[in-house]
Amino acid sequence: MDDLLNEFLTETSESINEVDVQLVTLEQDPTNKPILDNIFRLVHTIKGTCGFLGLPRLETVAHAGENVLGKYRDGELVVTSESVTLILAALDRIKEILAGLEATQEEPAGDDSEIINQLNVVASGGSVEVPQKKEVIKEKDFVLPEIKRSENVVPGEVSLEELEAAFLAAPGPEDDDEDDAASEKESDDNLLEKIGGQDAVKVIIHLFHNRILADMSVKALMAGVNTKESKEKMGDFFNAHLANNASGGPSVGIAFKSFITNGITQTHNEIIRGLLRSVLNEVDLPPLDVEAVLVIYDDFSKNILSEASNHASQQTKQNDKDGATAAKSGESSIANQSIRVNVQVLEDLMTMVSELVLTRNQLMQILRNNHGSEFTIPLQHLSQCTTELQEGVMKTRMQPVGNAWAKLPRIIRDLQLELNKKIDLQMLGADTELDRQVLEMIKDPLTHMVRNSADHGIEMPAARLAAGKKETGVIRLNAFHEGGHIIIEITDDGAGLPIEKLKAKALKNGLATKEELDEMSDNQIQRFIFHAGFSTAEKVTSVSGRGVGMDVVRSNIEKIGGTVDLKSIEGKGSSFSIKIPLTLAIVSALIVKCKNDKFAIPQISVLELVRASKDSEHSIEHINNTPVLRLRDRLLPLVRLDEILGMADAVGSDADVDSPKKGDDYIVITQVGTFTFGIVVDQVYDTEEIVVKPVAPILKDLHTFAGNTILGDGKVIMILDPNGIVSQISDKVADTTKFDMEEEDASQNKTTSDKEAVLLFSACANNRRAVPLSLVARLEEIDVNLIEKSDGRPVFQYRGRLMPLLNLDNSQTFKTEGRQPILVFADGEKTMGIAVDEIIDILEDDLDIELSSAIAGQVGTAIIDGHATEIIDVAYYIEKAFGTLGTSSTSGHTSIENQNHILLVDDSKFFLNMIRPLLSAAGYKITAVDSASTALDLRDKGRDFDIIVSDIEMPNMDGFSFATEVRSGGIWQKTPMIALSSHHTPKDIARGREVGFDDYVVKLERDTLMTTINEQINKKQNAA
């Protein structure tokens, strides 16, 4: 294809897209002058280039659009929705023509007269000065298409009538008829004609020069200049600019040469502008035109100033430099700093760099085995260069995600008009960068999803008002980095997905049986929309289900290794979250060994490495044959890589667990989203830079692998995909129905039972005792010989501090020899140990206290695991160990005088009882209620709190609804809220944030709760 034409096409389509976006912005903010100027400039450039390339059809359409824009710019026309629609239609037409042009290299045939007429009518319609004419034109408009058809005008040409209509429509130019030749080309937005043609300009320029020479402060600017020549040049320049044909006249550097060489400054410029204004007023120009000319002057005066400073800086170096050269270099510095490069070139470059990196790695590997080689220094240098080259090339491929969004404001705008809805499109994180290749792939799915949100998600304004929502619906796009991924969320506050209808549809399409559906959680049912069977479901669409093409969206996203998830509450809105890899190219990876094979794990998802063996601090424990790892007060689920990969020699996993492997295990702590887990491997090697190469098509179905690569030693290695592993675990878990995600969801729905992880132990003559695991900091076994006495009380040196040891009651004594198991509790920085006889188990159970206790140190008795079990009151022992609660409050927390008041909402009385003393010990004032509705009563009574800590799983009204209610209004609207839950899947957390929780804390994590409360309160105080 013709290079010139090619370049024109790319450039124009870019400009058009920009105009699209800017127009929508303008519509919302009609007075925004810079935007209007920018739009005008863009359309003008398109028109100008079309004319230059001889594309009459494009030129006429662009010209008609420009007319209207010109009217906006001159303030003669108010920006209205209708006229913007029309301009957008014109842009669409231009796009059509461009598409045809791209395909055939020729302008496609077609009739644009209708749209041009409409544009002309709008251009004239706004002129308040000539209402009469407006009428006339209107009539003409109805007649015109008729005439045109009968005359059979060549497509793309403007009929004479039209032009005349346009001229008639031009508001108030006194000498419209004077310069017919020029008008024919430039028509009514032409300032030159309004001012009075080239003669008038001559007069103005003459006066302008005289004024400058008369003014002492700026006279120096004209020094050493041939006044006549300057007048000529400046005149040509003004003529060209006023005729909207900037390229036609001399450049700024030539026309204002004298200003530049004499070093014009900002102050000078102000004065000159003032002189120009007075000249313009003097020649009796209408005020509007004066302003218009000044706007043009302002446009290029910037150039003059920048060129002047360029010139000045050059002069310091070289005493007598030719002014023209100075101007030239100035121009090139203003000119584009970027060049266009064919995408394919970049792709090839990337491939080559990838190969280079691989070869470099191989060389470095060889070097490592040959110490003292003379190649060492040059190779290291090569390595350095390669790394920099790699980074540079990567950068060329990165583009802001906003590029994929550029079309959305326009789409939403059109949908608003079409559907009569009110929608506010918010776009956050548009500058988040990701690989061009990835960007291209998500463009269409994104557009589709946003369109869906607007079409099916957001309700009609009336329905919204009826549902107690704001009339204007909100669709929010949010993009951000997380790990090696970019997350894009599309959230709307619309109707949400109708569960019942989806159910019916799923049943009808045979996707699930009724029994299956009954057991499914809402979320699982909503996920049916990603199912291929739903894409043809016209009925669901018409009754506000979503589903058309969502399966396509999903498969598109999955194609690039991404995932898509959704959360939706019927009546409240939906949120889609897309997770995609940042780049498909080079990553750093950790090499691990499992059995006899090596595998690579992308470094970006690896949090840390833990070595576990029988006698080290960390060891793998088992709950019901599920391996777990205790790591810094958290229990991490573990997966064995050999099992995941089907390489375990034992057939069943049970056998494998029963006979734990000899020697050490290495655990790669991996994070996927907010889910953290450990992968057990046999050996860990170092990290290597690898180029992810896709696996062969026949291996594509293996989600466990993200790809493969060649290592430094020339061997091929498979790259594990943590995402795939997670989905595989959850599949596996679903099979065996333990710790099931679905079950979790189900329990959330039931909202009745509240399971707590409790630590069972025996003490005091083998009584079964229990304490919530969340309160226990550590379990230790200490050598009884190391127990010392201080102040008559037993203490133990623990991590460089003295830790008081307590017995549960007086009847219990420490062991006399061997090792004494103790439970370590922490309160701020202080720790305390309670001696127990034996630690029995950790299990999850309901903590319903059946019998409350009168004995100090006991909360009561509950049935755990079928046995009556006494629950100990940790607060009591903390008090016993450190004296009264008030004084034990840790420094750093707020003092009693301005105690922060916490509202604690939890249906579990037990939990309230446990957490309350801890919080009050930390210096907070606590109000605890056992249901969301009680809490809301307090709000209505006007009680104010500094922070709200709420459980999620509660009967009647759960934490999510509670938060939504709190955020919807009332005095607590701004109060920080922390969610407290035993469920901490990424979905839950995201949902929590969405409904208005500021933070989300897992119930087990006591310390996190404390720090989170502190953080939120500080944040609130800082904000206040």
Place this chain on the structure above:
Amino acid sequence: MENENRDFVTLRLAGQLCGIPVLQVHDVLSEQIITSVPLAPPAVAGVLNLRGRIVTAINLRKRLGLKDKTDNIPNMSIVVEFQDEPYSLLIDSVGDVMSFPEDAFERNPITLDKRWQEVSGGIFRLKGELLVILDVEKLLNFE
């Protein structure tokens, strides 16, 4: 082509003589280090590095439902391309490049084992032996 003959790289698989059109063969390799791919279909032996390209190795014996090799003679492999992806076909041994007259060509006997039927592009009658033409596209189409 000046005559009607077609050229094939001959190979042996569990004693059976087979042929692959010579123009489709990119490389003939001796024993290579193959990285196995867990969870992959049984016919995929693994992946290997061929001059910077990652090649998927296909165990032809498994693909054709033959028994695993019992001897310790190293595998040979023939690299072919299918849909722009390189594949290395593991075989027992490679023979000469041979050219056969078109009139020695026979269609597959319909009684041929279904797995062979799928991948065979026909038979050549040779002196004292039959040669099965392996159709690379069908061989690598696992669908």
